[in-house]
Amino acid sequence: MTYSIGQVADKLDISPYTLRYYDKEGLLPFVDRNAAGRRRFKDNDFNFLEVIVCLKEAGVPVKQIGHFIDLCMTGDSTLHDRYDFLAEHEAQLEAKMARLQHTLDFLRWKKWYYKTALQAGTESIHYLPGTNHVDPAVHAEFNRLVANGAQPKDLGAL
Amino acid sequence: MTYSIGQVADKLDISPYTLRYYDKEGLLPFVDRNAAGRRRFKDNDFNFLEVIVCLKEAGVPVKQIGHFIDLCMTGDSTLHDRYDFLAEHEAQLEAKMARLQHTLDFLRWKKWYYKTALQAGTESIHYLPGTNHVDPAVHAEFNRLVANGAQPKDLGAL
DNA sequence: ATAGAATCTAGAGTTAACTCTAGGTCAAGC
DNA sequence: GCTTGACCTAGAGTTAACTCTAGATTCTAT
Numbered sequence: 001m002t003y004s005i006g007q008v009a010d011k012l013d014i015s016p017y018t019l020r021y022y023d024k025e026g027l028l029p030f031v032d033r034n035a036a037g038r039r040r041f042k043d044n045d046f047n048f049l050e051v052i053v054c055l056k057e058a059g060v061p062v063k064q065i066g067h068f069i070d071l072c073m074t075g076d077s078t079l080h081d082r083y084d085f086l087a088e089h090e091a092q093l094e095a096k097m098a099r100l101q102h103t104l105d106f107l108r109w110k111k112w113y114y115k116t117a118l119q120a121g122t123e124s125i126h127y128l129p130g131t132n133h134v135d136p137a138v139h140a141e142f143n144r145l146v147a148n149g150a151q152p153k154d155l156g157a158l
Numbered sequence: 159m160t161y162s163i164g165q166v167a168d169k170l171d172i173s174p175y176t177l178r179y180y181d182k183e184g185l186l187p188f189v190d191r192n193a194a195g196r197r198r199f200k201d202n203d204f205n206f207l208e209v210i211v212c213l214k215e216a217g218v219p220v221k222q223i224g225h226f227i228d229l230c231m232t233g234d235s236t237l238h239d240r241y242d243f244l245a246e247h248e249a250q251l252e253a254k255m256a257r258l259q260h261t262l263d264f265l266r267w268k269k270w271y272y273k274t275a276l277q278a279g280t281e282s283i284h285y286l287p288g289t290n291h292v293d294p295a296v297h298a299e300f301n302r303l304v305a306n307g308a309q310p311k312d313l314g315a316l
Numbered sequence: 317a318t319a320g321a322a323t324c325t326a327g328a329g330t331t332a333a334c335t336c337t338a339g340g341t342c343a344a345g346c
Numbered sequence: 347g348c349t350t351g352a353c354c355t356a357g358a359g360t361t362a363a364c365t366c367t368a369g370a371t372t373c374t375a376t
Binding site: 183 | 363
């Protein structure tokens with residue numbers, strides 16, 4: 001069973017342009033061509049495509065993905081390099097997810113900030129008296145609510 | 159207390175170029191200037207900068223961040239819009255983190271794939287007999303190990 | 317007072333990752 | 347047999363987010 005570039009594009013929800021671009025960048029050396037020069041993807045190619053899509057989602061630049069594919073094509077002598085490559089990007093992704101968790105926490109505190117302002121009808125309830133400057137005690141209050149067991153995700157809900 | 163662009167750049171670990179670029183894009187309308195036209199950041203400005211950095215980390219485009227800052231400068235009439243803006247990006251970030259968790263799971267399975275290949279000295283232990291194609295049973299085996307209580311994070315460790 | 321460092325603006329240059337155009341080939345349906 | 351749509355390559359164009367340059371000004375430390 002083989003697949004045209006359009007069929008693969010549909011399956012992966014990627015444009016054929018993008019697939020050709022990846023090919024140009026060396027990400028698809030495993031893809032066969034028919035007599036007319038058209039790409040014919042095999043079932044096994046989806047194992048590679050899955051890895052490419054995964055690394056893309058992980059934020060790995062196309063050039064580095066190309067390097068990984070090179071390692072794959074070289075054979076068993078590169079098994080260790082491939083392991084290290086994945087371990088490195090696993091670590092980077094873990095770090096990124098930790099950062100995003102902090103970002104999410106921050107968004108939730110700000111949502112609570114606006115929820116309470118909205119309920120008061122004015123943001124100025126959060127200001128230091130006589131200024132336009134946010135009272136640091138407001139954030140401390142939010143943290144106190146969380147420390148007392150409230151879910152940050154719920155505190156901001158209207 | 160005020161801060162120069164260089165001091166703010168150091169604190170936020172952003173280049174002064176980038177801060178000026180953000181200013182040009184309308185992200186910093188709240189920043190004062192001294193008599194000579196130089197930017198003077200106030201303590202309260204860090205509340206805005208914190209939001210900008212957070213939205214950047216969340217993957218929000220600069221233009222949209224500019225729109226949010228516009229809302230902030232407009233006053234209490236935009237409180238609801240600001241709440242909705244944050245709620246929308248909270249949802250997007252949650253979705254992204256769920257995708258990244260799948261990506262991380264995939265990286266861990268591939269790490270295990272290479273760990274076992276490495277221990278066998280060859281990737282071919284994962285191939286269907288007489289082919290270069292990966293046996294789907296290999297992934298199934300990994301899933302079985304996870305279903306039996308193994309931690310994906312540990313299965314790939316050398 | 318003065319040298320070196322930091323800042324300013326306007327605008328050019330860079331990079332990554334697409335995205336599309338032009339001009340041509342090929343395959344399927346009527 | 348012919349049209350329509352998918353595919354091909356090479357290469358140009360686009361977009362976002364910086365990043366830097368040039369030329370002028372200002373601040374700081376001796």
